[in-house]
Amino acid sequence: MTTHDTTETQGVRLAAGDAELTVLPESGCRIGSLRIGGTEVLRQGAGFGSFPMVPWCGRVELGRFRDGADVHQLPVNAPPHAIHGTGRDTAWRTARTDGTSAAFTYDLAAPWPWPGRVTQIFDLAPDGLTISMGIETIGDSFPAQIGWHPWFLRNLGRGGEDVKIHFDAAWQEERGADHLPTGNRVPPRQGPWDDCFGMPDGVDVTLTWPGELELKVTSRCEWVVIYDxxxxxxxxxxQTGPPNGLNTLPRLVTPIEPLEAATSWRWRGLGPRSV
Structure with a gap:
């Protein structure tokens, strides 16, 4: 069933097979819920679920970044840095919804220095979800990033084991005491992590709740932050670049080339406790 009620409690609901997705456009166009076979897989509550990171990802050093000779100041919402963009704090407009897919938009505005439009599309299938996002400028070119920040439950609450995370990264961005990449690339280290990893062939991370569910996160993006x-x-x-990438690895949105990215989550049940 699909509804155009975009309240925090109702949102826009999509369903395919035994998968149910709720998007909350009024709350930063975050995913408020993903239920597979009746089991919730995302942490619930304000600030959780899964939110878009746009027009930047992770931390920006001291909230400042340079575009040519100009220095721009962003709100310092994770002192001493700015973090995770403005999209998660903005009400988005519902552009369309048809039961298994939906599209949403919002217009970039202050404190972001340039006008532009962000579009996010959700496509739900019985065995997976694809999320696409794009940024287009309405005027001048500007640097930007796209990413997603899902909070997957460590334990599904059905008496099973905690989730296992498996990935094979080419490198780890060395993290300084300020939680920003130092610019050095080091061999991947054991967790716990609040770290960015490089995957030049695309993000490919598998979450396994033993005997219950396997969920694979993939993307053509070349960076992924793992936080546990x-x-x-x-x-x-x-994400399309590392934390602080507005300063260290700017990606331009131009009048002829928008910034676009997508991520897919694919799942399957496992064993006798299968979700």
Missing amino acids: EQPEAVCVEP
């Missing part, structure tokens, strides 16, 4: 320092949930965050 909280007891309730783990995060697998595909």
Whole structure:
């Protein structure tokens, strides 16, 4: 069933097979819920679920970034840095919804220095979800990033084991004491993690709740942040550049070339406790 009620409690609901997705456009166009076979897989509550990171991902050093000779100041919402963009704090417009897919938009505005439009599309299938996002400029070119920040439950609450995370990265961005990449690339290290990894062939991370569910996160993006320092949930965050990338690896949105990215989640049940 699909509804155009975009309240925090109702949102836009999509369904395919035994998968049910709720998107909350009024709350940063985040996924409020993903239920597979009746089991919730995302951490619930304000600020959780899965939110878009746009027009930047992760931390921006001291909230400042340079575009040519101009220095721009963003709100410092994770002192001493700015973090995760403005999209998650903005009400988005519902452009369309048809039961298994939906599209949403919002217009970039202050404190972001340039006008532009962001579009996010959700396509739900019985065995997976694809999320696409794009940024287009309405005027001048500007640097930007796209990413997603899902909070997957560490334990599905059905008496099974905690989730296992498996990935094979080409490198790890060395993290400084300020939680920003130092610019050095080091061999991947053991967790716990709040770290960015490089995957030049595309993000490919598998989450396994033994005997219950396997969920694979993939993307053509070349960076992923893995965060597992909280007891309730783990995060697998595909993104188009590393944290602080507005300063270190700017990706331009131009009048003839928008910035576009997508991520897919594919799942299957496992064993006798299969979700």
